[in-house]
Amino acid sequence: MFPVTRRNFIRRVAAVGAGLMVVKLGSSLMSGMRGREWDLLLKPGSALAATSAGSPTPKYAYVVDVGTCIGCRKCVGACKEENGTPEGIFWMDLLYPSDADYKYLPRPCMHCDNPPCTKVCPVNARYKRPEGFVLTDFKRCIGCRYCQVACPYGVNYFNWKNPRSSQAPSSSSSSLAEYRDNDGRLTAGGGHYTGVIEKCTWCIHRIEKGKPVPACVEICPVKALHFGDLNDPNSEVSQIISKNKYFRLLEELGTEPRVFYTGGYPPKLNRKTEK
Amino acid sequence: MITIGSLVIFGIVLLPVYIAVIAAFIGKPRQPKFAALIYGSALALTIVALVGIWIFGTIVSLIIP
Amino acid sequence: MSSYKVTTDKILQPILHTSKIFLVSAAVLLSLMAVGAYAYLTQLTQGLIVTGLRDWGVGGGIPWGAYISTFVWYVGIAHGGIAISASIRIMKLDEYKPLARMAELLTILSLAGALITIIVDSGRPDRVFNFVVYYLETVGDSPLIWDFTVVLAYFVLSAIYLGMTMREDVIKLMSRLPSKYKILYRTVTFGHKEGEKEKVEQIAWWLALSLVILMALLSGGVIPWIFGLMPSQAGWFGAIQGPYFLTGALTTAVAGVIVVASIAVKVFHWEDLIPEKVFKHLSKMLLILTVIYLWFILHEHITAQYAGPTAEKAISDALLYGSLSTIFLPVLAILILSVIFLAIQTLRKAFSMKATLVLSIILLLTFWVKRLLIVMPSLLYPRLTLYPVGSYTPTWVEYTIIIATVSFVALAYMIFMKIFPIMEIKEGEQR
Numbered sequence: 001m002f003p004v005t006r007r008n009f010i011r012r013v014a015a016v017g018a019g020l021m022v023v024k025l026g027s028s029l030m031s032g033m034r035g036r037e038w039d040l041l042l043k044p045g046s047a048l049a050a051t052s053a054g055s056p057t058p059k060y061a062y063v064v065d066v067g068t069c070i071g072c073r074k075c076v077g078a079c080k081e082e083n084g085t086p087e088g089i090f091w092m093d094l095l096y097p098s099d100a101d102y103k104y105l106p107r108p109c110m111h112c113d114n115p116p117c118t119k120v121c122p123v124n125a126r127y128k129r130p131e132g133f134v135l136t137d138f139k140r141c142i143g144c145r146y147c148q149v150a151c152p153y154g155v156n157y158f159n160w161k162n163p164r165s166s167q168a169p170s171s172s173s174s175s176l177a178e179y180r181d182n183d184g185r186l187t188a189g190g191g192h193y194t195g196v197i198e199k200c201t202w203c204i205h206r207i208e209k210g211k212p213v214p215a216c217v218e219i220c221p222v223k224a225l226h227f228g229d230l231n232d233p234n235s236e237v238s239q240i241i242s243k244n245k246y247f248r249l250l251e252e253l254g255t256e257p258r259v260f261y262t263g264g265y266p267p268k269l270n271r272k273t274e275k
Numbered sequence: 276m277i278t279i280g281s282l283v284i285f286g287i288v289l290l291p292v293y294i295a296v297i298a299a300f301i302g303k304p305r306q307p308k309f310a311a312l313i314y315g316s317a318l319a320l321t322i323v324a325l326v327g328i329w330i331f332g333t334i335v336s337l338i339i340p
Numbered sequence: 341m342s343s344y345k346v347t348t349d350k351i352l353q354p355i356l357h358t359s360k361i362f363l364v365s366a367a368v369l370l371s372l373m374a375v376g377a378y379a380y381l382t383q384l385t386q387g388l389i390v391t392g393l394r395d396w397g398v399g400g401g402i403p404w405g406a407y408i409s410t411f412v413w414y415v416g417i418a419h420g421g422i423a424i425s426a427s428i429r430i431m432k433l434d435e436y437k438p439l440a441r442m443a444e445l446l447t448i449l450s451l452a453g454a455l456i457t458i459i460v461d462s463g464r465p466d467r468v469f470n471f472v473v474y475y476l477e478t479v480g481d482s483p484l485i486w487d488f489t490v491v492l493a494y495f496v497l498s499a500i501y502l503g504m505t506m507r508e509d510v511i512k513l514m515s516r517l518p519s520k521y522k523i524l525y526r527t528v529t530f531g532h533k534e535g536e537k538e539k540v541e542q543i544a545w546w547l548a549l550s551l552v553i554l555m556a557l558l559s560g561g562v563i564p565w566i567f568g569l570m571p572s573q574a575g576w577f578g579a580i581q582g583p584y585f586l587t588g589a590l591t592t593a594v595a596g597v598i599v600v601a602s603i604a605v606k607v608f609h610w611e612d613l614i615p616e617k618v619f620k621h622l623s624k625m626l627l628i629l630t631v632i633y634l635w636f637i638l639h640e641h642i643t644a645q646y647a648g649p650t651a652e653k654a655i656s657d658a659l660l661y662g663s664l665s666t667i668f669l670p671v672l673a674i675l676i677l678s679v680i681f682l683a684i685q686t687l688r689k690a691f692s693m694k695a696t697l698v699l700s701i702i703l704l705l706t707f708w709v710k711r712l713l714i715v716m717p718s719l720l721y722p723r724l725t726l727y728p729v730g731s732y733t734p735t736w737v738e739y740t741i742i743i744a745t746v747s748f749v750a751l752a753y754m755i756f757m758k759i760f761p762i763m764e765i766k767e768g769e770q771r
Binding site: 281284287289292294295298299302303304309310313314316321324325329331335336339 | 381
């Protein structure tokens with residue numbers, strides 16, 4: 001330390017400078033994580049930190065009663081109309097299991113708690129919000145389709161061609177406009193562009209504006225679909241899950257999906273090879 | 276963020292690169308100026324590559340509808 | 341003294357003389373690149389719908405196909421350079437010295453081909469720079485960003501390695517090199533001092549060592565991790581992808597070196613500079629690597645078939661006797677026949693340069709198909725069997741763009757040979 005010669009003065013300044021740079025790099029690494037789910041572990045009051053009822057941040061979930069679903073596909077149509085999705089793209093879809101004790105399986109996006117899609121996105125266009133929504137920033141997406149291959153549920157759709165010409169006419173004024181969520185990030189809640197991935201958003205543009213449920217849940221004529229806040233013990237979803245047996249699709253993959261299926265057993269997924 | 280990925284990439288996969296750079300600077304014969312020339316041009320080439328990607332992206336944005 | 345002049349004459353031949361073969365080849369390659377550019381323009385303006393790729397699942401297609409396979413294929417071939425250079429420097433196998441720069445050039449240009457291909461695959465190439473902008477947010481988790489990091493590092497370091505080891509030769513030949521490229525020669529030899537050679541050797545040794553390790557962690561690590569870390573797709577997930585991909589990479593790398601070196605020897609009559617026994621040894625390497633690759637194919641299928649989970653077995657079934665067997669079984673047959681041919685050639689000590697060259701080209705093409713057989717089946721046979729089995733046929737756009745990238749690599753290779761000496765002159769002196 002002493003005497004303060006020019007050499008060790010420079011050394012000290014360099015050491016302090018290096019230390020400051022490390023701190024700055026560390027903090028920008030942390031702040032750069034904004035929007036990703038690990039941020040939830042740091043922010044107080046976030047969905048993952050909140051385990052008790054009455055928490056300020058809702059923890060949304062979706063319940064499907066396959067015992068009640070009649071396969072009318074009104075949910076599929078309502079989603080298309082609400083979001084103005086392009087031709088061949090069905091954010092909400094109805095599948096037909098060949099080996100189950102029911103005939104119809106409605107399939108929105110699972111909005112997983114451990115989403116493989118957000119992990120693999122190379123530009124962080126796919127992100128998870130504290131309330132549970134997994135959303136796509138369609139201005140940032142570079143169309144690499146890694147989220148599409150990382151997702152085991154097949155809920156991602158890519159705009160292979162210009163969607164403008166084939167978009168469904170939408171009753172919702174938000175379908176052709178950009179939508180920014182409450183954090184200011186763009187989501188594919190509105191606006192469809194060539195070369196970009198899109199998927200079910202649980203109608204975040206409706207939920208954030210005070211509507212209680214997505215379009216698919218609202219239109220179901222037999223009340224097979226439910227949406228609500230798991231942090232509220234009186235919500236429909238909390239009640240159904242606490243009182244009924246449920247399954248989630250491909251649970252063993254560790255994705256922690258937030259879509260709960262009641263009213264039946266998981267579909268059998270054995271595939272026989274045709275010779 | 277300390278994740279499996281960043282540990283493996285910056286701690287294991289790129290470790291040989293750090294070793295090569297350090298070996299160039301402190302290995303005999305001691306010619307740190309030459310080592311700086313070589314690895315300085317490596318850095319310059321990296322920057323040129325990244326700028327090239329940016330230029331390419333800008334040109335494409337004029338073509339893509 | 342006269343033998344020195346004869347050998348330097350031979351090495352300078354591509355630089356000092358422009359043959360008809362060069363002009364015709366350049367014209368053909370340029371036209372193929374032009375067609376590919378037109379195809380890419382079509383893809384930019386109309387979207388990726390012009391390819392055969394589609395959404396998997398309800399879409400009935402596969403979102404990753406020919407382009408991603410080509411990317412993996414290129415990164416594999418890129419390992420030839422460092423494999424040869426490392427053999428020379430670290431294992432002191434001096435007989436490969438004449439091949440060193442040819443192999444390193446193949447590395448750099450294959451990596452360029454890989455970078456081009458991956459950008460072609462992107463739906464929004466105008467935003468590719470986002471890789472850099474959001475790097476700190478994504479480097480922790482996205483295998484594609486790990487890929488970007490390590491491929492860029494490998495590319496830059498290989499280029500520096502090539503440039504650095506070239507300095508001495510350019511200085512020695514400066515008086516005979518064409519003056520129109522003077523600025524390029526000055527750039528490569530910037531800051532050259534007498535006696536720097538010892539330091540160059542020292543830096544090159546450590547750089548070669550680091551590139552060998554980096555290569556194993558790239559082709560046997562970061563690249564296979566793009567697939568192997570995904571539990572979503574049966575057939576992809578698993579630890580075997582690391583060594584499996586690495587073996588495939590090294591096989592295509594050796595085949596690639598055989599192709600460029602034997603063509604160069606043929607065209608410039610360099611038989612005495614690169615003796616046949618070098619090619620004999622390379623073909624032995626090729627034999628061993630192909631055998632190891634077949635062993636990995638055995639692992640893959642016995643694991644799925646014995647008592648594999650249904651999703652894994654479905655994919656193995658499709659390859660062995662299902663809808664994909666019409667592609668997989670010929671690939672398997674070619675690999676086995678290659679092993680038999682190379683084994684006979686080695687045992688009977690009857691070596692044919694021509695046959696080995698043709699076999700190497702066939703192996704390169706076969707491995708391209710094999711790479712596609714890694715990407716395709718898992719996406720065609722989704723784990724969630726609620727979705728139908730998909731289908732995929734590449735379109736003219738994909739084929740022409742891929743051929744255009746290969747033409748670009750070949751043309752860039754030829755142009756480099758026209759400007760810089762492709763062999764060390766000191767080694768060229770020795771027979």
